[in-house]
Amino acid sequence: MSAKKVIALSGGVGGAKLVLGLSHLLAPERLVVVTNTGDDFDHLGLRICPDTDTVLYTLAGLADPERGWGRVDETWTFMKAVQAMGGEDWFNLGDGDLALHILRANRLAEGASLSQVTADIADSLGIGAAIVPMSDQNVATMVNTPDGALAFQHYFVRDRCAPTVTGFTFDGVELAQPAPALMSALNDKVAAVIIAPSNPYVSVDPILAVPGLRRQLRECAVPIVAVSPIIGGDAIKGPAAKMMRELGVEVSALEIAKHYQGFVDGLIIDEVDGDLAPEIADLGMAVEVGPTLMRDLSDRIKLADLTVNFAARLEGGINR
Numbered sequence: 446m447s448a449k450k451v452i453a454l455s456g457g458v459g460g461a462k463l464v465l466g467l468s469h470l471l472a473p474e475r476l477v478v479v480t481n482t483g484d485d486f487d488h489l490g491l492r493i494c495p496d497t498d499t500v501l502y503t504l505a506g507l508a509d510p511e512r513g514w515g516r517v518d519e520t521w522t523f524m525k526a527v528q529a530m531g532g533e534d535w536f537n538l539g540d541g542d543l544a545l546h547i548l549r550a551n552r553l554a555e556g557a558s559l560s561q562v563t564a565d566i567a568d569s570l571g572i573g574a575a576i577v578p579m580s581d582q583n584v585a586t587m588v589n590t591p592d593g594a595l596a597f598q599h600y601f602v603r604d605r606c607a608p609t610v611t612g613f614t615f616d617g618v619e620l621a622q623p624a625p626a627l628m629s630a631l632n633d634k635v636a637a638v639i640i641a642p643s644n645p646y647v648s649v650d651p652i653l654a655v656p657g658l659r660r661q662l663r664e665c666a667v668p669i670v671a672v673s674p675i676i677g678g679d680a681i682k683g684p685a686a687k688m689m690r691e692l693g694v695e696v697s698a699l700e701i702a703k704h705y706q707g708f709v710d711g712l713i714i715d716e717v718d719g720d721l722a723p724e725i726a727d728l729g730m731a732v733e734v735g736p737t738l739m740r741d742l743s744d745r746i747k748l749a750d751l752t753v754n755f756a757a758r759l760e761g762g763i764n765r
């Protein structure tokens with residue numbers, strides 16, 4: 446296999462599943478994982494980076510498989526003490542997780558950039574792949590609702606995705622620049638750009654909203670392929686399907702194709718959605734039909750393999 450890099454764009458849970466598969470498939474120096482920072486927020490004096498941390502914990506083998514966030518075998522002494530003292534307790538921080546947040550907050554306060562701190566944390570956790578937050582400048586995803594805009598974690602965690610969604614804004618994104626490690630990866634030899642099956646609205650769009658990034662990814666002139674997070678008309682986890690209904694679009698892999706139309710060269714959809722393939726192809730992208738539900742590690746590796754091979758097949762066949 447060539448030594449060219451694979452750039453994967455990822456949110457949290459869904460993204461980290463495919464990224465874990467990719468990490469088993471590719472030599473570490475070939476994998477660059479760009480994480481969404483639109484979920485990041487300040488809480489109890491700490492900078493919390495949910496999607497980046499999900500990827501870090503997943504690749505380090507420390508993620509809690511049931512909850513989908515935080516560390517496995519976590520204890521909650523800190524949270525209980527916060528509660529007992531009447532502190533804000535709507536966002537859970539486990540004791541081990543807290544160590545990461547405090548170490549990061551410390552480094553940030555000393556003037557290190559988010560991407561430097563993240564690279565060092567990845568290193569300390571024994572992760573070989575590059576984990577790159579999309580930008581060192583803060584970007585805050587806002588969820589617009591009929592009653593006004595909500596900060597993402599207020600919508601997602603505090604309000605449990607109950608409010609009706611009318612759209613999204615990414616506060617601060619106009620001043621954001623792609624993280625330096627992402628810029629240098631873009632100038633390296635790249636084999637493919639992979640959009641993980643993450644939530645398109647609140648995990649992938651914030652990354653693609655970083656000024657210039659969409660164009661720079663296209664200018665790599667390598668295949669850009671996405672994996673649909675929608676299987677059989679529903680999301681596996683999280684609010685993607687609910688968001689689609691509220692935004693007035695059909696909950697289907699076809700809508701995912703429309704969402705990425707003009708940007709991706711190919712989309713991987715699940716076997717149960719195979720009948721959508723002709724319509725998706727009509728949108729001007731290649732379609733691959735395969736098993737996209739990742740139950741165990743072997744599913745993750747197989748889907749990663751399918752994705753990388755799909756991209757490889759598209760290479761050269763792209764008209765730009």
Ligand code: GDP
Pocket residue numbers: 455456457458459460461462496499642643644645647648672673674675676679680681682683685686737738739740
């Ligand atoms: P979050 O940031 O933690 O919300 O996670 P992501 O945005 O990365 O991923 C959420 C999306 O992952 C949801 O829309 C799910 O439908 C999708 N997802 C989760 N597991 C799977 C899976 O096994 N296969 C596919 N195709 N999508 C998945």
Ligand code: CA
Pocket residue numbers: 456457481484495496647648
């Ligand atoms: Ca997220």
